[in-house]
Amino acid sequence: MTDKPPPPTPYSERPEWSDVTPLAQYEKANPLAPILYTEEYKDATGYLRAVVQSGEKSERVLQLTEHVIRLNPAHYSAWQYRYETVVALDWPLDVEMTLMDELADKFLKTYQVWHHRRLLIMCIGLSAAGRELGYIKQILAQDEKNYHTWSHRQWLLAFFNDEGLWAGELDFIDTMVNRDLRNNSAWHHRFFVVFQSGVREGEEDRERIVRRELVYVKQHISLAPNNASAWNYLRGLLDFNKLPLATITPFVKLYTAPLPAAAKDIVDVDNPPPGQGAELPCVAAVEFLADIREEERNVDEAETLWRSLADELDTIRKKYWEYRIAQARSV
Amino acid sequence: MAATTITTTMHPVPVDAFPTLTSTTQAETEKVLREHMPTADKPPTLQKNPHLQFLIRNFTQGMPSRYMSYDASQPWLLFWTLQAFSVLQIGMDPDTKQRAIDMLLECQHPDGGFGGGPKQAPHLLPTYAAVCALAIVGRPGQNGGWDSIDRKKMYNFFMSLKQPDGSFLVSQHSEVDTRGIYCLLVVATLLDIITPELVEGTAHFIASCQTYEGGFSSTSQPYYSADPSPANLLPFPRPALGEAHGGYTFCGLASWVMLQPFLPSTSTTKPSIDKNKLVRWLVQMQGVQAEMGGFKGRTNKLVDGCYSWWVGGAFGLLDSIGINPTSVATPEADGADWVDVDDSLFNRKALQEYILCAGQHPAGGLRDKPPKHADAYHTLYCLSGLSAAQHKLSPSSSRRKQLADAWVQVGDNMELRQRIFLDSLCYSEEEGTDTVVGGAANRVNATHPIFNLTVTHTEAIMGHFYGQTIPQKTTRLS
Ligand SMILES: [Zn+2]
Numbered sequence: 087m088t089d090k091p092p093p094p095t096p097y098s099e100r101p102e103w104s105d106v107t108p109l110a111q112y113e114k115a116n117p118l119a120p121i122l123y124t125e126e127y128k129d130a131t132g133y134l135r136a137v138v139q140s141g142e143k144s145e146r147v148l149q150l151t152e153h154v155i156r157l158n159p160a161h162y163s164a165w166q167y168r169y170e171t172v173v174a175l176d177w178p179l180d181v182e183m184t185l186m187d188e189l190a191d192k193f194l195k196t197y198q199v200w201h202h203r204r205l206l207i208m209c210i211g212l213s214a215a216g217r218e219l220g221y222i223k224q225i226l227a228q229d230e231k232n233y234h235t236w237s238h239r240q241w242l243l244a245f246f247n248d249e250g251l252w253a254g255e256l257d258f259i260d261t262m263v264n265r266d267l268r269n270n271s272a273w274h275h276r277f278f279v280v281f282q283s284g285v286r287e288g289e290e291d292r293e294r295i296v297r298r299e300l301v302y303v304k305q306h307i308s309l310a311p312n313n314a315s316a317w318n319y320l321r322g323l324l325d326f327n328k329l330p331l332a333t334i335t336p337f338v339k340l341y342t343a344p345l346p347a348a349a350k351d352i353v354d355v356d357n358p359p360p361g362q363g364a365e366l367p368c369v370a371a372v373e374f375l376a377d378i379r380e381e382e383r384n385v386d387e388a389e390t391l392w393r394s395l396a397d398e399l400d401t402i403r404k405k406y407w408e409y410r411i412a413q414a415r416s417v
Numbered sequence: 418m419a420a421t422t423i424t425t426t427m428h429p430v431p432v433d434a435f436p437t438l439t440s441t442t443q444a445e446t447e448k449v450l451r452e453h454m455p456t457a458d459k460p461p462t463l464q465k466n467p468h469l470q471f472l473i474r475n476f477t478q479g480m481p482s483r484y485m486s487y488d489a490s491q492p493w494l495l496f497w498t499l500q501a502f503s504v505l506q507i508g509m510d511p512d513t514k515q516r517a518i519d520m521l522l523e524c525q526h527p528d529g530g531f532g533g534g535p536k537q538a539p540h541l542l543p544t545y546a547a548v549c550a551l552a553i554v555g556r557p558g559q560n561g562g563w564d565s566i567d568r569k570k571m572y573n574f575f576m577s578l579k580q581p582d583g584s585f586l587v588s589q590h591s592e593v594d595t596r597g598i599y600c601l602l603v604v605a606t607l608l609d610i611i612t613p614e615l616v617e618g619t620a621h622f623i624a625s626c627q628t629y630e631g632g633f634s635s636t637s638q639p640y641y642s643a644d645p646s647p648a649n650l651l652p653f654p655r656p657a658l659g660e661a662h663g664g665y666t667f668c669g670l671a672s673w674v675m676l677q678p679f680l681p682s683t684s685t686t687k688p689s690i691d692k693n694k695l696v697r698w699l700v701q702m703q704g705v706q707a708e709m710g711g712f713k714g715r716t717n718k719l720v721d722g723c724y725s726w727w728v729g730g731a732f733g734l735l736d737s738i739g740i741n742p743t744s745v746a747t748p749e750a751d752g753a754d755w756v757d758v759d760d761s762l763f764n765r766k767a768l769q770e771y772i773l774c775a776g777q778h779p780a781g782g783l784r785d786k787p788p789k790h791a792d793a794y795h796t797l798y799c800l801s802g803l804s805a806a807q808h809k810l811s812p813s814s815s816r817r818k819q820l821a822d823a824w825v826q827v828g829d830n831m832e833l834r835q836r837i838f839l840d841s842l843c844y845s846e847e848e849g850t851d852t853v854v855g856g857a858a859n860r861v862n863a864t865h866p867i868f869n870l871t872v873t874h875t876e877a878i879m880g881h882f883y884g885q886t887i888p889q890k891t892t893r894l895s
Binding site: 160205271278309415 | 489516540630
């Protein structure tokens with residue numbers, strides 16, 4: 087246990103705050119499910135309510151909002167009022183950003199820390215963006231799937247849409263996927279970068295890009311076949327580029343049967359085989375093959391595959407596989 | 418019995434001899450869940466009493482200081498608790514109701530909307546929580562709460578948050594996200610203030626949040642330049658920011674359902690979503706037997722009790738977008754271990770087992786997963802998920818007709834308002850379609866698939882604001 091620093095002097099005992107009368111929270115109601123606040127929090131929020139009501143925007147308000155935010159980073163009104171104060175005072179944005187570096191790191195699960203950064207970056211402009219990518223990378227190294235952090239990164243890239251910012255993304259994704267190829271956030275980010283945010287210099291040849299992505303995702307499937315993130319990426323990639331599922335039938339079939347005893351000698355980059363530890367047949371591959379058969383209007387074979395999923399390989403989704411059979415039969 | 422199927426077919430989620438952080442935390446979770454598996458000899462029971470004690474304790478003794486971060490979500494604490502009571506079939510005494518009403522009204526902002534507490538800025542999320550809590554405890558007339566909601570200012574508050582791409586900020590200087598839009602649409606629907614002006618472009622925005630996986634993300638990016646003016650608004654690309662996620666998917670889908678009456682009729686301008694992809698994503702979120710059939714919120718994440726509602730509950734909305742398994746079902750009945758009246762697309766029985774065996778904290782309240790604490794949020798969403806797994810409410814043409822026959826003409830935009838009223842209230846449960854694991858004592862109330870209120874509470878508040886008398890149901894409905 088680390089020693090907690092003693093709580094700061096209450097605002098009610100600070101001479102520099104003597105001109106402000108704190109505002110109580112409830113005036114009439116006797117609240118249900120009251121929160122048992124600490125004295126420090128009760129004191130600080132009483133003063134916050136008072137300055138919001140008087141409309142004061144000053145340096146001491148920045149200190150007060152920071153204090154409240156540190157006690158409760160989800161206090162969105164404190165954030166909102168802080169932002170308005172920063173703008174009204176023309177407060178140095180680099181100073182605010184430095185504080186945010188500390189707070190985002192501490193409270194990385196709250197919406198507000200990320201949104202406040204975004205507001206500041208919009209004020210500063212492109213010059214803040216490069217540094218921000220570095221900062222996000224650092225946060226994602228400790229919390230690989232943080233939803234806010236990933237969407238913040240995507241916003242930053244799309245908002246500035248600057249070639250220089252986009253340039254390092256594929257390498258960054260590689261780092262994240264290499265660390266954990268099951269990180270779905272990283273796969274989603276790849277889809278966003280490669281397909282959903284326009285075409286960047288050097289990537290105009292879309293057929294080449296599709297081939298590159300197919301190789302990439304197949305390689306990752308071969309390393310760990312039962313990885314829903316990679317299969318979803320593969321489906322998304324074919325769908326987005328309007329390619330039939332049957333484009334990759336030979337690859338999929340390598341994963342729908344039990345693992346062969348001996349590995350093949352010839353390495354085929356289009357059809358990388360499962361590694362020796364693979365647990366086969368792979369449910370995602372069987373599902374994929376069934377979808378290929380349905381696409382080819384071979385309903386009988388699709389039904390056999392769905393049946394094996396429903397009765398054997400993926401029984402929790404029995405209802406869904408039966409629905410797929412019924413749906414295919416009703417066409 | 419059901420439980421034996423689980424133990425005999427239980428395999429760990431494959432690691433392919435390639436462990437990563439994801440597979441390691443997954444394996445740890447499976448290990449914990451193994452300790453909680455249902456057994457054939459002991460059917461799981463819903464510990465209603467300890468849960469009630471947990472909820473009452475929160476009300477009377479207050480929330481411990483670890484709830485301090487909920488200072489900006491006080492209407493939520495009330496809604497979670499009150500709605501949990503409703504799902505558990507517990508009514509409230511008049512004094513408690515009045516205290517809740519008075520408290521909620523102090524959270525209403527003078528400029529419209531509700532804040533997370535008194536004198537906090539208005540925000541879409543607490544606005545939903547406050548209005549839904551008022552639907553449970555409020556009533557018409559003086560001090561009843563309902564007539565103190567300033568609907569005109571509410572509307573103006575909503576319009577002040579509107580963005581050129583059809584989305585809404587959750588609050589001034591704040592983010593756009595599908596949860597906020599869901600909250601806004603629920604409130605506007607319940608209070609009869611939803612208009613074509615308010616929701617113009619919103620369906621396009623929602624559609625743009627569907628990701629390649631099929632679920633919905635928090636938001637999408639409409640601008641490809643640092644100059645966010647309407648002139649730079651692009652119809653495409655509008656990429657989703659963030660991956661498909663259970664909470665956002667429920668909110669996106671429920672919003673999509675509420676927006677149906679407002680969709681343009683011409684196909685060239687009509688936004689669309691990929692329904693098959695959505696269904697696939699939803700079913701993929703159900704964990705396998707080793708995960709006890711609980712739901713996860715994202716691909717390759719862990720199961721968590723709250724997704725019982727966000728994902729499990731989303732299945733209850735599929736009928737409203739034209740996905741109805743019975744309409745394509747084959748008549749052959751299989752020799753399943755229980756009478757198969759279940760036309761759901763997910764495993765309702767397994768979800769109930771997850772909630773009952775892993776979701777319940779022995780000391781009362783429900784939770785994400787063992788060994789976590791119970792909290793107010795998970796208590797409600799586990800219970801609502803349990804409700805969604807027990808009951809199947811779907812749009813009923815006979816109920817719709819009853820409501821239409823009783824409809825009286827009040828106010829403007831009659832046709833549209835009537836459609837919204839009927840669409841919202843025509844949900845009913847067909848007799849004999851409930852599936853309660855562990856016996857009738859485990860039964861909880863049905864909850865409305867869009868609003869997460871009981872049908873009775875929804876009817877009461879909508880009847881009030883639309884100026885309608887709700888006709889008696891002629892068949893047994895919950
Ligand atoms: Zn949860």
